[in-house]
Structure formats: C-alpha cells, structure tokens
Amino acid sequence: MVETARAMASAKMPWLDHYPPNVPATIDVGAVGTLVDMFRDSVRDFAGRPAIESFGVRLSYGQLGGLSDAIASWLQSIGARKGDRIAIMMPNVAAYPPTLFGVLLAGCAVVNVNPLYTPRELAHQLNDSGATVLFVLENFAHTVEQALPSTKLQRVVVVRPGDLLGLKGKIVDIVSRYVKKAVAPFKLPTMTTFAEVVATGKARALQPVAVEPGDVAFLQYTGGTTGVSKGATLLHRNIAANVAQCDAWMRPFMRGDDQIMVTALPLYHIFALTACCMFMCRIGACQLLITNPRDIPGLIKTLKSRPFTCMVMVNTLYNALLNHPDIKTVDFSHMAFSVSGGMATQQAVAKAWKALTGKPIVEGYGLSETSPVVCANPLDLQEFSGTIGYPVPSTEVSIRGPDGQECATGIPGELCIRGPQVMAGYWNRPDETAKVTTPDGFFRSGDIGVLQADGQVRLVDRIKDMVLVSGFNVYPNEVEDVLASHPGVLESAVIGVPDEHSGEAVVAYVVKKDHAVTAEAIRAYCKENLTPYKVPRRIEFVDALPKTNVGKVLRRALRDSVADKAAG
Known part of the structure; x- marks a missing residue:
C-alpha cells in the first residue's frame, strides 16, 4: 500500500525520483514555527x-x-x-x-x-x-x-x-x-x-x-514589472516554511560553520530577504552587506576584502561584474556556490562566470507571492543547466493551458504552484487573489514553463511579455539569450510592438559593448541563430535599459515608451 502511494506520488511529481541524496521529499510543515x-x-x-x-x-x-x-x-x-x-x-x-x-x-x-x-x-x-x-x-x-x-x-x-x-x-x-x-x-x-x-x-x-505561525510577517509589494503594486501577505509560516525548504535543499552541500554570504541584492527584495537574511540567520552564517551593488568597483573592492563562500545575485549583476576588468583580481577559491534568480540567467553569462570562477551559476526560481523559492538546481551542479531546477521539498508544480487543464510533459503552459510557502493572498484585494488562484488551490505565476520528463522545470518567459508574430509565439528570453552571446552586445531587452502586417514585430533595445558594432551586424547574427520570425525587425541602441531595484529589466517600461510615442 505504501509502495503504491509512493509510485503514485512519483508519477505525479517526477522530480522526486531525481532529488539529490540526503534531500527529503517534504519538510515538517507543522514544526516550522515562526x-x-x-x-x-x-x-x-x-x-x-x-x-x-x-x-x-x-x-x-x-x-x-x-x-x-x-x-x-x-x-x-x-x-x-x-x-x-x-x-x-x-x-x-x-x-x-x-x-x-x-x-x-x-x-x-x-x-x-x-x-x-x-x-x-x-x-x-x-x-x-x-x-x-x-x-x-x-x-x-x-x-x-x-x-x-x-x-x-x-x-x-x-x-x-x-x-x-x-x-x-x-x-x-x-x-x-x-x-x-x-x-x-x-x-x-x-x-x-x-x-x-x-x-x-x-x-x-x-x-x-x-x-503565531498564522500572523502576518511581511507585506511584500509586487507588480514592479507588470503594473499595479499589490501587497503579497506573507505569514510567519510562509517564510519560515520557505527557509526550512531552503535548508533541506542546501544544507547537504554546505561544509563548515563559517559561511559568508555576499548579500548584494537589497534585503527589501524577497529574494535576498529569504535566501540571504533569513536562511543565513537560521544556519548561523555571516552576511557581507553590500549597500550599493550598482557601484561595481566598490563591490569588487569589498569582494577582495575577505574570503566569501556564497553569493546570491541576478543575471545583470553577474554580467556587470564580468565586464569590469578588476573582477579578475578577486579570489573565488573559497566560494562554494553562486545562485542566480529574479530573472532568466543567460547562457553566455553563465559560461563566462564558470570560466572566471570555476563554479557554475546555480539557477533557481521564485516570486514575492511564494516567499520566494519554488524551484532550484542542486548546489553540486557541474555545468549551468539552463533550467530552474526541481521543485523544492513540499512543493507541487503544475503546467496548465489557457483552459486550466494540465499540459503534457514538454508542452509549455502557465507555471502554477502549491505549497506552504505560497502567500495567504494579496493585502485587502480578494478580487486580485481570486484571479491568481486555481479551483484546486494552485497559485498562477503568470510565467510560461515546461515540465521535463525528469521533473526539472524550464522557464520560457512571462505570459505578458510573449510576442505574437503572424500567429507564432516569440519569447523575448530566447532572443535576448542569442543577443547576449554576440561579442558586441553588453545588455539587451526585447519587446513586441504593434505591426499592421504581422500583428506584432520584434524590437530589440541594445546596450553596446563594442561601440563599432552595427544594427546590421547584430541582425545578421540573429538570422544565423533564430528562425526568421524571431529575428528583431528593428535594433535600437540605448545607453542603458530601465531596470527594477534588483537589476531586472523592465520590458513594460519600454512598451510604455513605445505606446507614449505612438499616442503623441
């Protein structure tokens, strides 16, 4: 009977068969406390x-x-x-x-x-x-x-x-x-x-x-990339459960008691709040607080000041460090792992980081509404996987189509999450809470994902960011990943703009690394690596991209700018 139950759970949650040794399938939710x-x-x-x-x-x-x-x-x-x-x-x-x-x-x-x-x-x-x-x-x-x-x-x-x-x-x-x-x-x-x-x-x-565990601990406001700011109501048991999930997933790979976390992301952001502040507190580690991570020379100076064992950053910050000449003077020999989340990690950035440090970027995924960690790659990863890893203990994920039905393995759909880390709801907004909650209690993330046969989740893009070109779906993350691999590109952002012939057209905003690079050269490179309808119709060079407080590119701000110009 027990074996039958395990087989049923494995069929529904294939990631359990691929968990690293010593990582439990569940945490004791009733014992997480406050x-x-x-x-x-x-x-x-x-x-x-x-x-x-x-x-x-x-x-x-x-x-x-x-x-x-x-x-x-x-x-x-x-x-x-x-x-x-x-x-x-x-x-x-x-x-x-x-x-x-x-x-x-x-x-x-x-x-x-x-x-x-x-x-x-x-x-x-x-x-x-x-x-x-x-x-x-x-x-x-x-x-x-x-x-x-x-x-x-x-x-x-x-x-x-x-x-x-x-x-x-x-x-x-x-x-x-x-x-x-x-x-x-x-x-x-x-x-x-x-x-x-x-x-x-x-x-x-x-x-x-x-x-009590059911008391409100945080009102974590979200909506910086999608519109109206709403307060995700996170109870003590939500955050405490997520800390316990992080502990169960990460502790087997951590050696020694003298862990030093480089806390470069702001603690007012949910990623650093849980992964750095709360988790480091639970294990008795030290946080190396970075007041202004945008000051890359200052950040590098701090990294050189003492050994560190781990760091949590986003793709744009890793990229900024890689493109500063002094990063080669930093000693990474004590670093056990470096985690990335908050936005898609680009293959070119991950490859350069591994070449520099000898350690791969370990990507994870989460949201303000999920306290935040939902999925993570194992910390003993040898090479960047390109996925967001497996759901952490006591977490269920479901990929669903527009009709709410579960998608088959390998088919993209909306990533939905159920677990003890999911928020109680949006503060004083039951209508907004209802919009993101399925009848069977899953939280609708608004992200497009694919569940692989081995239980890993591959993130495709935000639903609202998808570009529809003549009926074909274009995911900005894929185009940006190709642009990031061009030697003349420092950063890029891809959006869709209205087009009378194809419905929408792909436009890329590019920050140059090589000032001599041309739009024609970049388009030619894209044609070599992308299906024609995915190739940016237009390349626009900019000095900087609009970003959130943690460095996440604000595609919405670019779309708004296009709309304002059209209205004007």
Missing part, C-alpha cells in the same frame, strides 16, 4: 558568531539580538501593537537586520519599501498597507518629506548609513553627507533618530509578544 522562534534560537545558539558585516565592521548574533530587542521595545513604548504595519525604507546598511527582526519581535508586520520610490509610489504603498511608522535612511528622507502629507504616518525614524558601526560609522556618514553629497536637505516634524530609538529601547524591558 520567524521569531528561529531568530531567538539563532541568537542563543550562535551568540558569538558574526551575523552581519557592513563597511568592514562586524556585529555578532548576540549583538544583533540585543539591538533587535531594543527596537522592539521602542516600538512598544510608542504604542505599537501586535499586527501593526511598520515600513522599512533602507538599502543594505547595518541598521536593516536589527530593525527587521525588531519589528517581528514586537509582533508587527514588516512593509518593505524600495528606497528609490517616488513620493507618489511611496504614499501609495504606505496608505495601502496602513503603515504607521517608517524607518528610512537619511539619503531618502527628502522623498518621505514630500510624501508625508498624503500619508497617515505617526512617526518617522531616520537612519544614518554609519549607525551601529562606531568610529568607522562616523567616517561613513561624513563621506556620505559631505564627500558624495548623497543626503538632500529634509525636514520631518515627526522625526526620531535611530540612535534615540536604540537608546530608549535599551532603557526599558521588552514585553514578550505571543507571535
């Missing part, structure tokens, strides 16, 4: 280990625990109650992790905010979430000043980049303010400094809060 439980355990078990490093200064888990308690205590002192939403608008500075855990310890929910938001975008997110307190790095306080009259914020905490870093921190603040002139003038009537928060919190005892 993020507060996880954090308390780590502070107790790893008190003396380094937890974070910023600008060369390290803080231990014991110090992180004390600071987080102080921030939670301060929140209680101003009347914050369990369930209140507290917003954080910071890049990866030392104050971020204790603020994050402090909010959770107080029983409140974190609202992660992109520091690059405009006042309008900021006001929308604060009002939609109902946030009452905002922690913001002073570099972005002028944006808050402009948005403040349109919000219901009761208190704003202003953080300096050098907070918690001692004497080194004072130097960091001076450079930020007076050398780089990165702090615009601002005036906030409800302002409290981060130093005051910590001092006040340390002076009073924290009142324990009974946090």
Whole structure:
C-alpha cells in the first residue's frame, strides 16, 4: 500500500525520483514555527558568531539580538501593537537586520519599501498597507518629506548609513553627507533618530509578544514589472516554511560553520530577504552587506576584502561584474556556490562566470507571492543547466493551458504552484487573489514553463511579455539569450510592438559593448541563430535599459515608451 502511494506520488511529481541524496521529499510543515522562534534560537545558539558585516565592521548574533530587542521595545513604548504595519525604507546598511527582526519581535508586520520610490509610489504603498511608522535612511528622507502629507504616518525614524558601526560609522556618514553629497536637505516634524530609538529601547524591558505561525510577517509589494503594486501577505509560516525548504535543499552541500554570504541584492527584495537574511540567520552564517551593488568597483573592492563562500545575485549583476576588468583580481577559491534568480540567467553569462570562477551559476526560481523559492538546481551542479531546477521539498508544480487543464510533459503552459510557502493572498484585494488562484488551490505565476520528463522545470518567459508574430509565439528570453552571446552586445531587452502586417514585430533595445558594432551586424547574427520570425525587425541602441531595484529589466517600461510615442 505504501509502495503504491509512493509510485503514485512519483508519477505525479517526477522530480522526486531525481532529488539529490540526503534531500527529503517534504519538510515538517507543522514544526516550522515562526520567524521569531528561529531568530531567538539563532541568537542563543550562535551568540558569538558574526551575523552581519557592513563597511568592514562586524556585529555578532548576540549583538544583533540585543539591538533587535531594543527596537522592539521602542516600538512598544510608542504604542505599537501586535499586527501593526511598520515600513522599512533602507538599502543594505547595518541598521536593516536589527530593525527587521525588531519589528517581528514586537509582533508587527514588516512593509518593505524600495528606497528609490517616488513620493507618489511611496504614499501609495504606505496608505495601502496602513503603515504607521517608517524607518528610512537619511539619503531618502527628502522623498518621505514630500510624501508625508498624503500619508497617515505617526512617526518617522531616520537612519544614518554609519549607525551601529562606531568610529568607522562616523567616517561613513561624513563621506556620505559631505564627500558624495548623497543626503538632500529634509525636514520631518515627526522625526526620531535611530540612535534615540536604540537608546530608549535599551532603557526599558521588552514585553514578550505571543507571535503565531498564522500572523502576518511581511507585506511584500509586487507588480514592479507588470503594473499595479499589490501587497503579497506573507505569514510567519510562509517564510519560515520557505527557509526550512531552503535548508533541506542546501544544507547537504554546505561544509563548515563559517559561511559568508555576499548579500548584494537589497534585503527589501524577497529574494535576498529569504535566501540571504533569513536562511543565513537560521544556519548561523555571516552576511557581507553590500549597500550599493550598482557601484561595481566598490563591490569588487569589498569582494577582495575577505574570503566569501556564497553569493546570491541576478543575471545583470553577474554580467556587470564580468565586464569590469578588476573582477579578475578577486579570489573565488573559497566560494562554494553562486545562485542566480529574479530573472532568466543567460547562457553566455553563465559560461563566462564558470570560466572566471570555476563554479557554475546555480539557477533557481521564485516570486514575492511564494516567499520566494519554488524551484532550484542542486548546489553540486557541474555545468549551468539552463533550467530552474526541481521543485523544492513540499512543493507541487503544475503546467496548465489557457483552459486550466494540465499540459503534457514538454508542452509549455502557465507555471502554477502549491505549497506552504505560497502567500495567504494579496493585502485587502480578494478580487486580485481570486484571479491568481486555481479551483484546486494552485497559485498562477503568470510565467510560461515546461515540465521535463525528469521533473526539472524550464522557464520560457512571462505570459505578458510573449510576442505574437503572424500567429507564432516569440519569447523575448530566447532572443535576448542569442543577443547576449554576440561579442558586441553588453545588455539587451526585447519587446513586441504593434505591426499592421504581422500583428506584432520584434524590437530589440541594445546596450553596446563594442561601440563599432552595427544594427546590421547584430541582425545578421540573429538570422544565423533564430528562425526568421524571431529575428528583431528593428535594433535600437540605448545607453542603458530601465531596470527594477534588483537589476531586472523592465520590458513594460519600454512598451510604455513605445505606446507614449505612438499616442503623441
């Protein structure tokens, strides 16, 4: 009977037969607890280990625990109650992790905010979430000043980049303010400094809060590439389950207790939040915080400053590193693995990275709505696979056609996901939640995928990004992958534009690597590698591509630009 059940599960979930040794098929969902439980355990078990490093200064888990308690205590002192939403608008500075855990310890929910938001975008997110307190790095306080009259914020905490870093921190603040002139003038009537928060919190005892697995931990806003921003409601059990899934998938391949994660992606993004901050906390590892990953020379300087064992990045960041001459001076000998997600990893980038570091890029897949990890390649991968790997433990995937029926193996359809990491729904938007939920409880990702016979999933593209040329489907990822392999191309983005003859035409926006390269040469190269209807009708050279905060190319922004020109 048991063997029959296993055979049925294997037929429905073929990936289980191909799992790496020592990786379980499921996690104990009932035992995942809360993020507060996880954090308390780590502070107790790893008190003396380094937890974070910023600008060369390290803080231990014991110090992180004390600071987080102080921030939670301060929140209680101003009347914050369990369930209140507290917003954080910071890049990866030392104050971020204790603020994050402090909010959770107080029983409140974190609202992660992109520091690059405009006042309008900021006001929308604060009002939609109902946030009452905002922690913001002073570099972005002028944006808050402009948005403040349109919000219901009761208190704003202003953080300096050098907070918690001692004497080194004072130097960091001076450079930020007076050398780089990165702090615009601002005036906030409800302002409290981060130093005051910590001092006040340390002076009073924290009142324990009974946090449950079903309580809201994060409102993670999504929609940066597709339109209206919605808050994915992530419960403690969603994130905690995903951390346990990452642990089950990755721990068998990790050697030693001195793991150092290069956290270059912003912690306010779900990828870094779970894969770097939460997972590293669970295993007692150290995060090397990168405040500004767009400063490639600065990032390389940090990579040279000390050995590191792992990193999580996106394709564009790997590509930017590869195209900087100083990357060859970085020592990758201690690096066990490098993970990519957030957008499709291009074959040319993966090949160059393996040649440079000796290690392949291990690609995974996830979304804000899934906490985020859904699929991942094994960490002992020898060569870049070109797939997003296997569904992680306790995760089901289903490829479905427009009629909602499951597609046969090898046939593309919408990737749908079911598992403990899937969100509770969109914040205050039951109608939007219903649109992405199937009758049998799967989350509709909006991505086109193919399930292979061995259970691996190959991602094709976003449904909304697909280009329809004379009835034929063209997937921008495929065209961009070909463009990336051209020696004269640094970056590219492909979209469809209206065409009276073919319905839509393929247009490529290209950032040159070789300034002498011509549109004709690139088109000729595409003709050698693509079916004629996939070849870009037009090549447009640009200085830069529009991107999200983590470097994901915004095809929507390019389509909007085309539409605006047509309307004009």
